[in-house]
Amino acid sequence: MxxxxxxxxxxxxxxxxxxxxxxxxxxxxxxxxxxxxxxxxxxxxxxxxxxxxxxxxxxxxxxxxxxxxxxxxxxxxxxxxxxxxxxxxxxxxxxxxxxxxxxxxxxxxxxxxxxxxxxxxxxxxxxxxxxxEKGYTEPPLTMWMCLITITIILTVASIMGTVLLFWKREWRQIKKCPAQRPAPPHTSGSSEPPEPSYVELGPREPDVYFAINKSTGSPLHKKVPAVKVSQQKMQEITDVYENNTADLYENI
The missing domain is CATH 2.60.40.10 (Immunoglobulins)
Structure with a gap:
Protein backbone atom coordinates (compact mmCIF):
# COMPACT_ATOMS: atom_id res chain seq x y z
CA MET A 1 0.00 0.00 0.00
CA GLU A 133 34.42 13.07 -49.67
CA LYS A 134 35.40 16.68 -49.78
CA GLY A 135 33.71 18.67 -52.50
CA TYR A 136 34.85 21.77 -54.26
CA THR A 137 36.48 24.30 -51.96
CA GLU A 138 36.04 27.93 -52.94
CA PRO A 139 39.45 29.65 -53.02
CA PRO A 140 39.88 32.49 -50.55
CA LEU A 141 39.43 36.11 -51.55
CA THR A 142 43.14 36.85 -51.12
CA MET A 143 43.97 34.31 -53.82
CA TRP A 144 41.51 35.95 -56.24
CA MET A 145 43.05 39.35 -55.52
CA CYS A 146 46.56 37.99 -56.14
CA LEU A 147 45.50 36.45 -59.46
CA ILE A 148 43.81 39.68 -60.60
CA THR A 149 46.87 41.74 -59.61
CA ILE A 150 49.28 39.42 -61.44
CA THR A 151 47.06 39.48 -64.54
CA ILE A 152 46.99 43.30 -64.58
CA ILE A 153 50.77 43.51 -64.12
CA LEU A 154 51.43 41.06 -66.95
CA THR A 155 49.01 42.91 -69.26
CA VAL A 156 50.65 46.28 -68.60
CA ALA A 157 54.13 44.79 -69.04
CA SER A 158 53.08 43.21 -72.35
CA ILE A 159 51.70 46.50 -73.68
CA MET A 160 54.79 48.45 -72.61
CA GLY A 161 57.08 45.82 -74.17
CA THR A 162 55.20 46.00 -77.47
CA VAL A 163 55.38 49.81 -77.55
CA LEU A 164 59.11 49.74 -76.73
CA LEU A 165 59.74 47.18 -79.49
CA PHE A 166 58.02 49.33 -82.13
CA TRP A 167 59.86 52.42 -80.90
CA LYS A 168 63.26 50.69 -81.21
CA ARG A 169 62.40 49.47 -84.70
CA GLU A 170 61.45 52.98 -85.86
CA TRP A 171 64.61 54.43 -84.30
CA ARG A 172 66.82 51.92 -86.12
CA GLN A 173 65.14 52.72 -89.43
CA ILE A 174 65.71 56.43 -88.87
CA LYS A 175 69.42 55.84 -88.12
CA LYS A 176 69.88 53.62 -91.19
CA CYS A 177 68.04 55.96 -93.60
CA PRO A 178 68.79 59.60 -92.61
CA ALA A 179 66.80 62.35 -94.21
CA GLN A 180 68.16 63.32 -97.64
CA ARG A 181 69.08 66.91 -98.22
CA PRO A 182 66.80 68.75 -100.64
CA ALA A 183 68.18 69.30 -104.16
CA PRO A 184 69.42 72.87 -104.79
CA PRO A 185 66.97 74.99 -106.73
CA HIS A 186 67.54 75.69 -110.47
CA THR A 187 69.36 79.04 -110.56
CA SER A 188 69.45 79.43 -114.32
CA GLY A 189 67.60 82.37 -115.68
CA SER A 190 66.01 80.30 -118.38
CA SER A 191 62.76 78.58 -117.77
CA GLU A 192 64.03 75.37 -119.33
CA PRO A 193 63.86 72.35 -117.03
CA PRO A 194 67.11 70.53 -116.32
CA GLU A 195 68.20 68.09 -118.98
CA PRO A 196 67.68 64.41 -118.21
CA SER A 197 70.62 62.39 -117.04
CA TYR A 198 70.78 60.32 -120.22
CA VAL A 199 72.20 63.37 -122.10
CA GLU A 200 75.52 62.69 -120.36
CA LEU A 201 75.66 59.47 -122.33
CA GLY A 202 75.86 61.38 -125.66
CA PRO A 203 78.51 60.65 -128.35
CA ARG A 204 82.09 61.50 -127.49
CA GLU A 205 84.70 63.03 -129.84
CA PRO A 206 87.13 60.65 -131.49
CA ASP A 207 90.61 60.25 -130.07
CA VAL A 208 92.10 61.79 -133.22
CA TYR A 209 90.24 64.99 -132.57
CA PHE A 210 91.65 65.20 -129.06
CA ALA A 211 95.16 64.52 -130.32
CA ILE A 212 94.97 67.29 -132.96
CA ASN A 213 93.55 69.77 -130.49
CA LYS A 214 96.31 68.92 -128.04
CA SER A 215 99.00 69.57 -130.68
CA THR A 216 97.51 72.88 -131.80
CA GLY A 217 97.28 74.12 -128.22
CA SER A 218 93.53 74.19 -128.17
CA PRO A 219 92.15 74.66 -124.69
CA LEU A 220 89.93 71.71 -125.28
CA HIS A 221 92.84 69.30 -124.59
CA LYS A 222 92.28 69.79 -120.93
CA LYS A 223 89.96 67.38 -119.34
CA VAL A 224 86.87 69.09 -118.18
CA PRO A 225 84.28 67.64 -115.88
CA ALA A 226 81.23 66.20 -117.49
CA VAL A 227 78.31 68.54 -117.22
CA LYS A 228 74.83 68.51 -118.43
CA VAL A 229 74.44 70.33 -121.74
CA SER A 230 71.46 71.45 -123.66
CA GLN A 231 70.53 70.37 -127.17
CA GLN A 232 71.71 73.71 -128.60
CA LYS A 233 75.18 73.34 -127.08
CA MET A 234 75.35 69.82 -128.40
CA GLN A 235 74.66 71.13 -131.94
CA GLU A 236 77.42 73.75 -131.59
CA ILE A 237 79.92 71.10 -130.59
CA THR A 238 78.93 69.02 -133.60
CA ASP A 239 79.46 72.01 -135.97
CA VAL A 240 82.91 72.70 -134.53
CA TYR A 241 83.78 69.06 -134.93
CA GLU A 242 82.78 69.10 -138.61
CA ASN A 243 84.76 72.33 -139.30
CA ASN A 244 87.86 70.96 -137.63
CA THR A 245 87.54 67.78 -139.64
CA ALA A 246 87.37 69.77 -142.88
CA ASP A 247 90.49 71.75 -141.90
CA LEU A 248 92.26 68.52 -141.13
CA TYR A 249 91.60 67.15 -144.59
CA GLU A 250 92.78 70.40 -146.20
CA ASN A 251 96.02 70.30 -144.23
CA ILE A 252 96.60 66.70 -145.24
Missing part, protein backbone atom coordinates in the same frame (compact mmCIF):
# COMPACT_ATOMS: atom_id res chain seq x y z
CA UNK A 2 2.78 2.36 0.92
CA UNK A 3 4.70 1.50 -2.25
CA UNK A 4 1.63 2.10 -4.42
CA UNK A 5 1.08 5.47 -2.80
CA UNK A 6 4.74 6.37 -3.44
CA UNK A 7 4.39 5.44 -7.11
CA UNK A 8 1.30 7.60 -7.53
CA UNK A 9 2.98 10.55 -5.85
CA UNK A 10 6.08 10.16 -8.07
CA UNK A 11 3.92 10.01 -11.21
CA UNK A 12 2.01 13.12 -10.23
CA UNK A 13 5.26 14.94 -9.49
CA UNK A 14 6.65 13.92 -12.87
CA UNK A 15 3.56 15.09 -14.71
CA UNK A 16 3.62 18.36 -12.82
CA UNK A 17 7.31 19.22 -13.25
CA UNK A 18 8.77 17.48 -16.25
CA UNK A 19 6.23 15.29 -17.91
CA UNK A 20 5.83 17.58 -20.92
CA UNK A 21 9.55 18.20 -21.58
CA UNK A 22 10.74 16.75 -24.90
CA UNK A 23 13.66 17.17 -27.26
CA UNK A 24 13.59 16.21 -30.96
CA UNK A 25 16.09 16.08 -33.75
CA UNK A 26 14.96 17.65 -37.03
CA UNK A 27 15.89 14.66 -39.27
CA UNK A 28 16.72 11.00 -39.01
CA UNK A 29 19.36 10.93 -41.79
CA UNK A 30 21.50 13.69 -43.25
CA UNK A 31 24.26 13.67 -45.86
CA UNK A 32 26.94 16.35 -45.89
CA UNK A 33 30.39 17.02 -47.28
CA UNK A 34 33.39 16.85 -45.01
CA UNK A 35 34.28 20.51 -45.51
CA UNK A 36 30.75 21.86 -45.21
CA UNK A 37 29.00 23.53 -42.36
CA UNK A 38 26.12 21.54 -40.86
CA UNK A 39 22.79 23.17 -40.08
CA UNK A 40 21.03 21.26 -37.32
CA UNK A 41 17.80 22.05 -35.49
CA UNK A 42 16.88 20.90 -32.00
CA UNK A 43 13.17 21.08 -31.19
CA UNK A 44 12.58 21.54 -27.48
CA UNK A 45 9.25 21.44 -25.69
CA UNK A 46 9.63 23.95 -22.84
CA UNK A 47 7.35 24.90 -19.97
CA UNK A 48 6.72 28.49 -19.05
CA UNK A 49 7.60 28.15 -15.38
CA UNK A 50 10.29 29.99 -13.43
CA UNK A 51 12.22 26.77 -12.84
CA UNK A 52 12.39 25.96 -16.58
CA UNK A 53 13.40 29.31 -18.05
CA UNK A 54 17.10 28.41 -18.28
CA UNK A 55 18.61 25.26 -19.73
CA UNK A 56 21.73 24.06 -21.52
CA UNK A 57 21.21 22.76 -25.05
CA UNK A 58 23.89 20.43 -26.40
CA UNK A 59 24.61 18.69 -29.68
CA UNK A 60 26.76 15.58 -29.27
CA UNK A 61 27.58 12.17 -30.70
CA UNK A 62 28.44 8.76 -29.31
CA UNK A 63 31.87 7.38 -30.18
CA UNK A 64 32.93 3.73 -30.53
CA UNK A 65 33.51 3.53 -26.75
CA UNK A 66 29.96 4.76 -26.00
CA UNK A 67 31.22 8.10 -24.76
CA UNK A 68 29.52 11.41 -25.38
CA UNK A 69 31.55 13.76 -27.58
CA UNK A 70 30.07 17.23 -27.28
CA UNK A 71 30.11 19.02 -30.60
CA UNK A 72 28.38 22.25 -29.61
CA UNK A 73 26.81 23.63 -26.46
CA UNK A 74 24.91 26.80 -25.61
CA UNK A 75 23.00 28.30 -22.70
CA UNK A 76 19.38 29.14 -23.51
CA UNK A 77 17.07 31.46 -21.63
CA UNK A 78 13.30 31.62 -22.07
CA UNK A 79 11.08 34.53 -21.14
CA UNK A 80 7.56 33.74 -19.98
CA UNK A 81 5.05 35.58 -22.20
CA UNK A 82 2.14 37.28 -20.47
CA UNK A 83 -0.76 34.88 -20.00
CA UNK A 84 1.34 31.80 -20.85
CA UNK A 85 2.29 30.77 -17.31
CA UNK A 86 2.33 27.01 -16.60
CA UNK A 87 1.90 26.24 -20.29
CA UNK A 88 4.27 24.51 -22.69
CA UNK A 89 5.45 25.33 -26.20
CA UNK A 90 7.79 23.75 -28.75
CA UNK A 91 10.69 26.00 -29.77
CA UNK A 92 13.26 25.49 -32.53
CA UNK A 93 16.93 26.11 -31.80
CA UNK A 94 19.17 26.04 -34.90
CA UNK A 95 22.82 25.08 -34.75
CA UNK A 96 25.56 25.91 -37.26
CA UNK A 97 28.31 23.39 -36.74
CA UNK A 98 31.62 24.13 -38.46
CA UNK A 99 33.88 21.41 -39.89
CA UNK A 100 36.39 21.93 -37.10
CA UNK A 101 33.66 21.00 -34.61
CA UNK A 102 32.24 17.83 -36.13
CA UNK A 103 35.65 16.64 -37.50
CA UNK A 104 33.81 15.01 -40.44
CA UNK A 105 33.02 11.90 -38.42
CA UNK A 106 29.99 9.95 -39.63
CA UNK A 107 27.66 8.77 -36.91
CA UNK A 108 24.50 9.52 -34.93
CA UNK A 109 24.26 13.00 -33.44
CA UNK A 110 21.84 13.84 -30.64
CA UNK A 111 20.20 16.89 -29.13
CA UNK A 112 20.18 17.15 -25.35
CA UNK A 113 18.59 19.69 -22.99
CA UNK A 114 19.57 20.06 -19.33
CA UNK A 115 17.32 22.19 -17.15
CA UNK A 116 19.67 23.64 -14.60
CA UNK A 117 17.34 24.38 -11.69
CA UNK A 118 15.54 21.03 -11.87
CA UNK A 119 18.56 19.01 -13.03
CA UNK A 120 16.41 17.27 -15.61
CA UNK A 121 17.75 15.97 -18.92
CA UNK A 122 15.91 15.24 -22.14
CA UNK A 123 17.47 13.75 -25.27
CA UNK A 124 16.37 13.59 -28.85
CA UNK A 125 16.03 10.50 -30.99
CA UNK A 126 19.23 11.31 -32.93
CA UNK A 127 20.21 12.08 -36.53
CA UNK A 128 22.59 9.91 -38.51
CA UNK A 129 24.98 12.14 -40.49
CA UNK A 130 26.97 10.63 -43.34
CA UNK A 131 30.01 12.62 -44.40
CA UNK A 132 31.17 12.15 -47.97
Missing amino acids: ASSLYTVITLLWTLQDGGTLHVYNDRLIKIAFANEEINAICKTNVMYKPDYTKFILSYYRIDSESKEITVMQSLQSVEIPPGRENKSETLNYPFKIKPSMHSSVSGTYYCKALWILKNQVRRGNGTFILFR
Whole structure:
Protein backbone atom coordinates (compact mmCIF):
# COMPACT_ATOMS: atom_id res chain seq x y z
CA MET A 1 0.00 0.00 0.00
CA ALA A 2 2.78 2.36 0.92
CA SER A 3 4.70 1.50 -2.25
CA SER A 4 1.63 2.10 -4.42
CA LEU A 5 1.08 5.47 -2.80
CA TYR A 6 4.74 6.37 -3.44
CA THR A 7 4.39 5.44 -7.11
CA VAL A 8 1.30 7.60 -7.53
CA ILE A 9 2.98 10.55 -5.85
CA THR A 10 6.08 10.16 -8.07
CA LEU A 11 3.92 10.01 -11.21
CA LEU A 12 2.01 13.12 -10.23
CA TRP A 13 5.26 14.94 -9.49
CA THR A 14 6.65 13.92 -12.87
CA LEU A 15 3.56 15.09 -14.71
CA GLN A 16 3.62 18.36 -12.82
CA ASP A 17 7.31 19.22 -13.25
CA GLY A 18 8.77 17.48 -16.25
CA GLY A 19 6.23 15.29 -17.91
CA THR A 20 5.83 17.58 -20.92
CA LEU A 21 9.55 18.20 -21.58
CA HIS A 22 10.74 16.75 -24.90
CA VAL A 23 13.66 17.17 -27.26
CA TYR A 24 13.59 16.21 -30.96
CA ASN A 25 16.09 16.08 -33.75
CA ASP A 26 14.96 17.65 -37.03
CA ARG A 27 15.89 14.66 -39.27
CA LEU A 28 16.72 11.00 -39.01
CA ILE A 29 19.36 10.93 -41.79
CA LYS A 30 21.50 13.69 -43.25
CA ILE A 31 24.26 13.67 -45.86
CA ALA A 32 26.94 16.35 -45.89
CA PHE A 33 30.39 17.02 -47.28
CA ALA A 34 33.39 16.85 -45.01
CA ASN A 35 34.28 20.51 -45.51
CA GLU A 36 30.75 21.86 -45.21
CA GLU A 37 29.00 23.53 -42.36
CA ILE A 38 26.12 21.54 -40.86
CA ASN A 39 22.79 23.17 -40.08
CA ALA A 40 21.03 21.26 -37.32
CA ILE A 41 17.80 22.05 -35.49
CA CYS A 42 16.88 20.90 -32.00
CA LYS A 43 13.17 21.08 -31.19
CA THR A 44 12.58 21.54 -27.48
CA ASN A 45 9.25 21.44 -25.69
CA VAL A 46 9.63 23.95 -22.84
CA MET A 47 7.35 24.90 -19.97
CA TYR A 48 6.72 28.49 -19.05
CA LYS A 49 7.60 28.15 -15.38
CA PRO A 50 10.29 29.99 -13.43
CA ASP A 51 12.22 26.77 -12.84
CA TYR A 52 12.39 25.96 -16.58
CA THR A 53 13.40 29.31 -18.05
CA LYS A 54 17.10 28.41 -18.28
CA PHE A 55 18.61 25.26 -19.73
CA ILE A 56 21.73 24.06 -21.52
CA LEU A 57 21.21 22.76 -25.05
CA SER A 58 23.89 20.43 -26.40
CA TYR A 59 24.61 18.69 -29.68
CA TYR A 60 26.76 15.58 -29.27
CA ARG A 61 27.58 12.17 -30.70
CA ILE A 62 28.44 8.76 -29.31
CA ASP A 63 31.87 7.38 -30.18
CA SER A 64 32.93 3.73 -30.53
CA GLU A 65 33.51 3.53 -26.75
CA SER A 66 29.96 4.76 -26.00
CA LYS A 67 31.22 8.10 -24.76
CA GLU A 68 29.52 11.41 -25.38
CA ILE A 69 31.55 13.76 -27.58
CA THR A 70 30.07 17.23 -27.28
CA VAL A 71 30.11 19.02 -30.60
CA MET A 72 28.38 22.25 -29.61
CA GLN A 73 26.81 23.63 -26.46
CA SER A 74 24.91 26.80 -25.61
CA LEU A 75 23.00 28.30 -22.70
CA GLN A 76 19.38 29.14 -23.51
CA SER A 77 17.07 31.46 -21.63
CA VAL A 78 13.30 31.62 -22.07
CA GLU A 79 11.08 34.53 -21.14
CA ILE A 80 7.56 33.74 -19.98
CA PRO A 81 5.05 35.58 -22.20
CA PRO A 82 2.14 37.28 -20.47
CA GLY A 83 -0.76 34.88 -20.00
CA ARG A 84 1.34 31.80 -20.85
CA GLU A 85 2.29 30.77 -17.31
CA ASN A 86 2.33 27.01 -16.60
CA LYS A 87 1.90 26.24 -20.29
CA SER A 88 4.27 24.51 -22.69
CA GLU A 89 5.45 25.33 -26.20
CA THR A 90 7.79 23.75 -28.75
CA LEU A 91 10.69 26.00 -29.77
CA ASN A 92 13.26 25.49 -32.53
CA TYR A 93 16.93 26.11 -31.80
CA PRO A 94 19.17 26.04 -34.90
CA PHE A 95 22.82 25.08 -34.75
CA LYS A 96 25.56 25.91 -37.26
CA ILE A 97 28.31 23.39 -36.74
CA LYS A 98 31.62 24.13 -38.46
CA PRO A 99 33.88 21.41 -39.89
CA SER A 100 36.39 21.93 -37.10
CA MET A 101 33.66 21.00 -34.61
CA HIS A 102 32.24 17.83 -36.13
CA SER A 103 35.65 16.64 -37.50
CA SER A 104 33.81 15.01 -40.44
CA VAL A 105 33.02 11.90 -38.42
CA SER A 106 29.99 9.95 -39.63
CA GLY A 107 27.66 8.77 -36.91
CA THR A 108 24.50 9.52 -34.93
CA TYR A 109 24.26 13.00 -33.44
CA TYR A 110 21.84 13.84 -30.64
CA CYS A 111 20.20 16.89 -29.13
CA LYS A 112 20.18 17.15 -25.35
CA ALA A 113 18.59 19.69 -22.99
CA LEU A 114 19.57 20.06 -19.33
CA TRP A 115 17.32 22.19 -17.15
CA ILE A 116 19.67 23.64 -14.60
CA LEU A 117 17.34 24.38 -11.69
CA LYS A 118 15.54 21.03 -11.87
CA ASN A 119 18.56 19.01 -13.03
CA GLN A 120 16.41 17.27 -15.61
CA VAL A 121 17.75 15.97 -18.92
CA ARG A 122 15.91 15.24 -22.14
CA ARG A 123 17.47 13.75 -25.27
CA GLY A 124 16.37 13.59 -28.85
CA ASN A 125 16.03 10.50 -30.99
CA GLY A 126 19.23 11.31 -32.93
CA THR A 127 20.21 12.08 -36.53
CA PHE A 128 22.59 9.91 -38.51
CA ILE A 129 24.98 12.14 -40.49
CA LEU A 130 26.97 10.63 -43.34
CA PHE A 131 30.01 12.62 -44.40
CA ARG A 132 31.17 12.15 -47.97
CA GLU A 133 34.42 13.07 -49.67
CA LYS A 134 35.40 16.68 -49.78
CA GLY A 135 33.71 18.67 -52.50
CA TYR A 136 34.85 21.77 -54.26
CA THR A 137 36.48 24.30 -51.96
CA GLU A 138 36.04 27.93 -52.94
CA PRO A 139 39.45 29.65 -53.02
CA PRO A 140 39.88 32.49 -50.55
CA LEU A 141 39.43 36.11 -51.55
CA THR A 142 43.14 36.85 -51.12
CA MET A 143 43.97 34.31 -53.82
CA TRP A 144 41.51 35.95 -56.24
CA MET A 145 43.05 39.35 -55.52
CA CYS A 146 46.56 37.99 -56.14
CA LEU A 147 45.50 36.45 -59.46
CA ILE A 148 43.81 39.68 -60.60
CA THR A 149 46.87 41.74 -59.61
CA ILE A 150 49.28 39.42 -61.44
CA THR A 151 47.06 39.48 -64.54
CA ILE A 152 46.99 43.30 -64.58
CA ILE A 153 50.77 43.51 -64.12
CA LEU A 154 51.43 41.06 -66.95
CA THR A 155 49.01 42.91 -69.26
CA VAL A 156 50.65 46.28 -68.60
CA ALA A 157 54.13 44.79 -69.04
CA SER A 158 53.08 43.21 -72.35
CA ILE A 159 51.70 46.50 -73.68
CA MET A 160 54.79 48.45 -72.61
CA GLY A 161 57.08 45.82 -74.17
CA THR A 162 55.20 46.00 -77.47
CA VAL A 163 55.38 49.81 -77.55
CA LEU A 164 59.11 49.74 -76.73
CA LEU A 165 59.74 47.18 -79.49
CA PHE A 166 58.02 49.33 -82.13
CA TRP A 167 59.86 52.42 -80.90
CA LYS A 168 63.26 50.69 -81.21
CA ARG A 169 62.40 49.47 -84.70
CA GLU A 170 61.45 52.98 -85.86
CA TRP A 171 64.61 54.43 -84.30
CA ARG A 172 66.82 51.92 -86.12
CA GLN A 173 65.14 52.72 -89.43
CA ILE A 174 65.71 56.43 -88.87
CA LYS A 175 69.42 55.84 -88.12
CA LYS A 176 69.88 53.62 -91.19
CA CYS A 177 68.04 55.96 -93.60
CA PRO A 178 68.79 59.60 -92.61
CA ALA A 179 66.80 62.35 -94.21
CA GLN A 180 68.16 63.32 -97.64
CA ARG A 181 69.08 66.91 -98.22
CA PRO A 182 66.80 68.75 -100.64
CA ALA A 183 68.18 69.30 -104.16
CA PRO A 184 69.42 72.87 -104.79
CA PRO A 185 66.97 74.99 -106.73
CA HIS A 186 67.54 75.69 -110.47
CA THR A 187 69.36 79.04 -110.56
CA SER A 188 69.45 79.43 -114.32
CA GLY A 189 67.60 82.37 -115.68
CA SER A 190 66.01 80.30 -118.38
CA SER A 191 62.76 78.58 -117.77
CA GLU A 192 64.03 75.37 -119.33
CA PRO A 193 63.86 72.35 -117.03
CA PRO A 194 67.11 70.53 -116.32
CA GLU A 195 68.20 68.09 -118.98
CA PRO A 196 67.68 64.41 -118.21
CA SER A 197 70.62 62.39 -117.04
CA TYR A 198 70.78 60.32 -120.22
CA VAL A 199 72.20 63.37 -122.10
CA GLU A 200 75.52 62.69 -120.36
CA LEU A 201 75.66 59.47 -122.33
CA GLY A 202 75.86 61.38 -125.66
CA PRO A 203 78.51 60.65 -128.35
CA ARG A 204 82.09 61.50 -127.49
CA GLU A 205 84.70 63.03 -129.84
CA PRO A 206 87.13 60.65 -131.49
CA ASP A 207 90.61 60.25 -130.07
CA VAL A 208 92.10 61.79 -133.22
CA TYR A 209 90.24 64.99 -132.57
CA PHE A 210 91.65 65.20 -129.06
CA ALA A 211 95.16 64.52 -130.32
CA ILE A 212 94.97 67.29 -132.96
CA ASN A 213 93.55 69.77 -130.49
CA LYS A 214 96.31 68.92 -128.04
CA SER A 215 99.00 69.57 -130.68
CA THR A 216 97.51 72.88 -131.80
CA GLY A 217 97.28 74.12 -128.22
CA SER A 218 93.53 74.19 -128.17
CA PRO A 219 92.15 74.66 -124.69
CA LEU A 220 89.93 71.71 -125.28
CA HIS A 221 92.84 69.30 -124.59
CA LYS A 222 92.28 69.79 -120.93
CA LYS A 223 89.96 67.38 -119.34
CA VAL A 224 86.87 69.09 -118.18
CA PRO A 225 84.28 67.64 -115.88
CA ALA A 226 81.23 66.20 -117.49
CA VAL A 227 78.31 68.54 -117.22
CA LYS A 228 74.83 68.51 -118.43
CA VAL A 229 74.44 70.33 -121.74
CA SER A 230 71.46 71.45 -123.66
CA GLN A 231 70.53 70.37 -127.17
CA GLN A 232 71.71 73.71 -128.60
CA LYS A 233 75.18 73.34 -127.08
CA MET A 234 75.35 69.82 -128.40
CA GLN A 235 74.66 71.13 -131.94
CA GLU A 236 77.42 73.75 -131.59
CA ILE A 237 79.92 71.10 -130.59
CA THR A 238 78.93 69.02 -133.60
CA ASP A 239 79.46 72.01 -135.97
CA VAL A 240 82.91 72.70 -134.53
CA TYR A 241 83.78 69.06 -134.93
CA GLU A 242 82.78 69.10 -138.61
CA ASN A 243 84.76 72.33 -139.30
CA ASN A 244 87.86 70.96 -137.63
CA THR A 245 87.54 67.78 -139.64
CA ALA A 246 87.37 69.77 -142.88
CA ASP A 247 90.49 71.75 -141.90
CA LEU A 248 92.26 68.52 -141.13
CA TYR A 249 91.60 67.15 -144.59
CA GLU A 250 92.78 70.40 -146.20
CA ASN A 251 96.02 70.30 -144.23
CA ILE A 252 96.60 66.70 -145.24
